[in-house]
Amino acid sequence: MAVTIDNTPDTIAPAASGWRKIAVRSIAWLQAGPMTLVFALFFLLPLVLVVIVSIWDYNEYEMIPAFSFRGYTDTFEGCVANLPELCTILKTYLKTLKLCLLTWGLTLMIGFWVAYFLAFHVRSKTWQIVLSLLCTIPFWTSNVIRMIAWIPLLGRNGLVNQGLVGAGFINKPVEWLLFSEFSVVLALVHLFTFFMVVPIFNSMIRIDKRLIEAAYDAGASGWQTLVNIIIPLAKPGIVIGSIFVITIVMGDFVTIGVMGGQQIASAGKIIEARLSALQFPAAAANAVILLGITIVIISALTRIVDVRKEL
């Protein structure tokens, strides 16, 4: 197309050339069009609706399209009055952030080394694919099944407790293995390490092997190669994986609920409790708050690494 335009003599038809330029540009728009449309219809529009609904009023059974900040003011109820004690929403977010941080740290550590193993130690492509697929196994079961499956392992009379008692490490079964922050983090790590492995693996596989050879030839130790070559080049993968894990864990309420015995607060659970009580505007207000906080975290992360530049 571009070639045709260049060959068109300006003297003959300057207007036609202008039209062609417009045509080229409109083709670009057409190509981007379907995605834009899908994005606008299924992401932007619902998001705008959520924001609008969050400033509506509500009663027992319906939303009332009248301006009200009730959803927000109720959410921050007692945040000033109860000082120095923390209010519900702050406590909830601190707990959510704590779980998020723990999960992120662990998935990053595990995910990085799994990806490292897959990228540098597994030579055959087939095995790389087979082993990556193995990482998806935790997704094969439903949450209810998963909860029921953890009981025989971590429960009071479960395998781990029986083993520890049998080996004489403890006198009586420990309770904190299940329905605790420990079990929540364990389940989240078990589920979401995969989201770390894939982008980091993807970054690592594209590292030019000659760079590593060059480092070796220049006398770099294994550690120096890792810190100065592999980690910097795998950074985009690390950041993308981190974005996946953090956004999922910040909004999670099912896993935290099931593994925490429904007794551990999370930002998602507040929204769920509001939705179940048909208090949609209050739920929307909480969703907007959660979105805001998550965006702040993600933008801080992308400050560290410009993903777009690195890709």
Next chain:
Amino acid sequence: MTDRSKTPSISRRSLLKGAAGVAGLAGSGTLLSAPYVHAADPKVLRYLGTAVNEGDEISKKCLADTGIKIEYITATTDDVTKRVITQPNSFDVLDTEYFSLKKLVPSGNIFPLDARKIKEFDNITPVFTKGELPNGKKIGGQGTAPWKVLYLEGANSKTFSATPTEYVTLIPTVYNADTLGIRPDLIKRPISSWAELLNPEFKGKASILNIPSIGIMDAALVVEATGQYKYADKGNMTKAEIDLTMKVLTEAKKAGQFRAFWKDFNESVNLMASGETVIQSMWSPAVTKVRSMGIPCVFQPLKEGYRSWASGFCVSKAVGGSPKLDWAYEFVNWYLSGWAGAYLNRQGYYSAVLSTAKANMTEDEWGYWMEGKPAKNDIKAPDGTLMEKAGAVRDGGSYDDRMGGVVCWNAVMDENDYMVRKWNEFIAA
């Protein structure tokens, strides 16, 4: 020439294709229509409800008896309500609990059924209509008791009528009296009061239902049992009463009283069967399920009484005036005609029309489930598995003892919004 030779070959091929297609259609048609009794006029009703009443046996029997095909849409209690409010066109028949009516009726999304078209309406147990047992004994009415919300003032009215009218919000079907389930083998002493739920002796081994409005009522029963406070209406607390009750719950939670809260039938069974919990609020069939696994479990009657629930049928407003309304009446009439009632009674629930259910049960079954008599023969589940051995007596005894002991009903409070906020605070504590 070429054109000519091409044309017939194409048409022949498409003809063959067409014939194959027709044959295929005919074949699949006979295959599909074979199981239907009334294949010419498929009457399909989309039935929205919780898993509690949605037995495959019921839909199969209904299809065989009436030709109405029931398509179940299963959701949790909260999601059923949400669906009625947000997608009233996505279902035909609604099976829901009376306490959700406070939300459903004002929304205008449900269509009240006409009591005069329900054959057995006059035989419905007075538990629903008058708040008393068939023998005349009055039962507790705290919370959203069914007789408070059974009638509407008119066909399109959004106000509940205190006196009987022909416009019925929900045609009664099933109800029960709920209490605590316990593991007698692990507790090793008699349990007789709701106070035991928060007894520190069972620290880390207790559980309640993860539905705020029901969880708070169980806590209120504990508060009353320990003599800390007496509520005017446990199902409709004032803000101060909510604060007090949530404080008691919060202290228990901080002390580590609860192992986990459950929301799903199977969760409650697993918590109890694995010994993670030894005392928890529970449903009758869940206790039976634990027992059928060979693990001792008792649906323990308590001196303060039972918390009850009840559910029934209505239809979507979209069904009103369409031919589906007649099928809905046919379905509801079939449901109350006895077979389904007996099926529900045999699971440990109670059916709304006792006389027709009795006619569909053996004398021994009726004696065990309804009269508190020892079973003469083994008691079998609807699928034939052994539930109780001969000689067993039902926990809590007879219908009159159990339903007569009801003190409150599952409810939605006027201060529901405040209560949900307090519940979130409780979870975060």
